[in-house]
Amino acid sequence: MLDRQDGIYLYASPSYLASAGEPLQPADLSLYECLGFRTVKAWTLNCPTTQTDMQIEVGGRFQLNSVGMMRRLATLDLGIVLTTEAMVADELASGRLQRVLPLWQGVPVPVYAITETRLLPAKTQRFIEFLRERLGQG
Structure with a gap:
């Protein structure tokens, strides 16, 4: 699980929202370019x-396997991304991205x-411990 202090939110560039309009409710996301994983x-x-809780079917031209690429495409005005706040902190600070549907x-x-x-090698055990600590499941 993710660190409880690092929420997962929707983000898009101000230019994308200016051209496509801002979604007013989660169901509207099905009408937008959503940048997500191929399998989701x-x-x-x-x-x-x-x-x-709501489950919204999403789609778009770009279905990826890289969170970094999703973030980059969002800054290039190509859609809405669902990701952690830490992942887009620099883009938020610079104004290249903004929150969408802030109540959700x-x-x-x-x-x-x-x-x-x-029976795992010590370095594998340390890596799993690191993941537990970082992802919030001590």
């Missing part, structure tokens, strides 16, 4: 104030480390 066809969003956030995605055996 829907985003699950949560509104903490109302405790509401993404749901954390579980991360698993699958190994062939429990």
